[in-house]
Amino acid sequence: YQKSAELLARSKKVLAGGVASEFRKYNHPHAIFYSGGKGSRITDVDGNEYLDFTLSQGPLILGHSHPHVLESVRAYSEEGQLYAGQHIREIELAEKLNKHIPSAELMRFCLDGSEAVQTAFRIARAKTGKSKFLRFEGHYHGWLDNVAWGISTPSEEALGSREAPQVFPWSQGISAGTRDEFVILPWNDLELVRQTVAQHHHELAAIITEPIMCNNGCIVPNEGFLQGLRDICTEYGIALIFDEVITGFRMHLGGAQTYFGITPDLAIFAKAFASGYPISAIVGKKDWMHLVEEAKVIHAGTMNSGNPTVAAAFATIEVLEQDQPHERMFRLGKKIMAGFEKIAAETGQNLIVQGPGPMFNIAFADAPANDYRGTLRYDKAKLGRFVAALHDAGVRIIGRGLCYISAAHTDEDADAFLKAAETILSRGL
Numbered sequence: 001y002q003k004s005a006e007l008l009a010r011s012k013k014v015l016a017g018g019v020a021s022e023f024r025k026y027n028h029p030h031a032i033f034y035s036g037g038k039g040s041r042i043t044d045v046d047g048n049e050y051l052d053f054t055l056s057q058g059p060l061i062l063g064h065s066h067p068h069v070l071e072s073v074r075a076y077s078e079e080g081q082l083y084a085g086q087h088i089r090e091i092e093l094a095e096k097l098n099k100h101i102p103s104a105e106l107m108r109f110c111l112d113g114s115e116a117v118q119t120a121f122r123i124a125r126a127k128t129g130k131s132k133f134l135r136f137e138g139h140y141h142g143w144l145d146n147v148a149w150g151i152s153t154p155s156e157e158a159l160g161s162r163e164a165p166q167v168f169p170w171s172q173g174i175s176a177g178t179r180d181e182f183v184i185l186p187w188n189d190l191e192l193v194r195q196t197v198a199q200h201h202h203e204l205a206a207i208i209t210e211p212i213m214c215n216n217g218c219i220v221p222n223e224g225f226l227q228g229l230r231d232i233c234t235e236y237g238i239a240l241i242f243d244e245v246i247t248g249f250r251m252h253l254g255g256a257q258t259y260f261g262i263t264p265d266l267a268i269f270a271k272a273f274a275s276g277y278p279i280s281a282i283v284g285k286k287d288w289m290h291l292v293e294e295a296k297v298i299h300a301g302t303m304n305s306g307n308p309t310v311a312a313a314f315a316t317i318e319v320l321e322q323d324q325p326h327e328r329m330f331r332l333g334k335k336i337m338a339g340f341e342k343i344a345a346e347t348g349q350n351l352i353v354q355g356p357g358p359m360f361n362i363a364f365a366d367a368p369a370n371d372y373r374g375t376l377r378y379d380k381a382k383l384g385r386f387v388a389a390l391h392d393a394g395v396r397i398i399g400r401g402l403c404y405i406s407a408a409h410t411d412e413d414a415d416a417f418l419k420a421a422e423t424i425l426s427r428g429l
C-alpha cells in the first residue's frame with residue numbers, strides 16, 4: 001500500500017482531514033486510494049484488485065463503469081450542455097419514473113438525497129401548515145443541518161428506554177442546526193407511533209421513514225408496520241414520506257413501495273438512480289406535489305437535471321428494465337447471507353447477518369438478528385478487524401458492515417466473498 005500511503009500524506013495537505021474518513025472511523029490500518037473499477041471489481045493505486053461490495057456507498061447498481069451509462073452520458077452531452085433550461089430528456093426521464101413508481105405522479109429532480117429530503121419536508125409543511133416531523137431512531141436522512149445530528153448509532157442511554165428521547169447524544173462533535181423540528185421514536189413499534197401521533201398530530205406535518213432501516217444494521221419492517229404508518233397518516237392528513245435513497249431501484253424498479261405494496265405520499269430517490277451521477281428525485285402524489293406546480297413551494301437549483309446526469313439516470317433505468325437483474329441480486333444476496341449463517345454456526349462467532357438480500361448487514365452482536373436495538377449494540381472493534389481482514393483478502397465492504405449486491409456480481413464473486421470470510425473467521429479475530 002506504498003502509493004496509497006504517499007497519496008494520503010499528500011491529500012492531508014490540501015483536503016481537510018485527508019480523504020479517508022471511512023478508514024479513520026473504522027480504524028482500518030490502511031488508507032487506500034483507488035485507480036479504477038470495472039464490473040464487480042475495483043483496483044487500487046498499488047495494483048491490488050478487490051471484489052467490491054460497497055458500490056461507492058450504493059449507487060453503482062450496475063457495477064462499475066457500465067458501458068451503456070458511459071455512452072449515454074457522452075451522447076446526451078454532445079447534444080449540448082443543457083443545464084437549467086428545458087430539454088426533452090427531463091420529460092422522458094420523468095415518464096420512466098412515473099411508469100415504475102406508484103407514488104411518482106409528479107416529481108422534480110434535485111442533486112442528491114439530502115436535498116430531495118429537504119424538499120419533501122418543505123412540501124409537507126406547505127400542505128399541512130404544520131412544522132414538525134416524526135422520524136425514527138437509527139435512520140439517516142442526509143447530512144444537512146436539521147437532520148445531521150442523528151448520524152451515528154444511538155448511544156446506550158438512548159437504546160435503554162422504549163420511548164426514545166427527543167434529543168440524542170448521538171453525534172457529539174457534529175456541528176449542526178436545529179433539532180427541535182423532530183419527534184423521534186424507536187423503529188418498528190406501531191403502537192408507540194399511534195399514541196404519539198394521536199398526541200402530537202396538531203404539530204406534525206409528516207412521518208419520514210426508510211422503508212427498510214439501512215443505516216444502522218439492515219432491518220426490514222415488521223409485518224404491518226408500513227401499512228400501519230400509511231393508515232395513521234391518512235387518518236390525520238399528514239404526509240407519509242418514504243426515504244428510498246437506498247431501497248429505490250434496488251428492492252424493485254418501483255422501489256420498496258412497490259416491493260411492499262404501500263404507497264407513500266412523497267418519496268425520495270437517489271443513489272442507484274444514476275449509477276453515481278449526481279441526480280435525485282422528489283416524487284409524490286398530485287395532492288402534495290401540486291404545491292410545487294403552483295409555486296407555493298420553491299424548488300430551484302442551477303445544476304438540477306442537466307442532460308449528462310439525466311442521461312446517466314435514463315440509461316441506468318433502461319439497463320434495469322432490459323436485464324431485469326433483481327431476481328439474481330436477491331438470490332446472490334440471500335446466498336451470501338445463508339453462507340454467513342453457516343460460517344457463524346461452524347466457527348462459533350457471534351456474527352449476525354440482516355437484510356433482504358440486494359443489501360445486507362454484517363455485525364458481531366449477542367442478539368437475534370431481528371432485534372434492532374440489540375444488534376445496534378454491536379462490537380465495533382471486532383467488525384473493524386473483520387472489515388480490514390476482508391480488505392487484505394481482496395474483498396471490500398462498507399466499514400459499518402453494509403454490503404451491496406450489483407447486477408455485475410456473479411456466483412463466483414459470492415463464493416469468493418464467503419471463502420475469504422470463512423478463512424478469516426475460522427482463524428479467529
Ligand code: PMP
Pocket residue numbers: 112113114115117140141142143210215243244245246270271
Ligand atoms: N437518506 C438515506 C436513507 C441515505 O442512506 C442517504 C445517504 N446515505 C441520504 C438520505 C442522503 O443522500 P445523499 O448522500 O445523496 O445526500
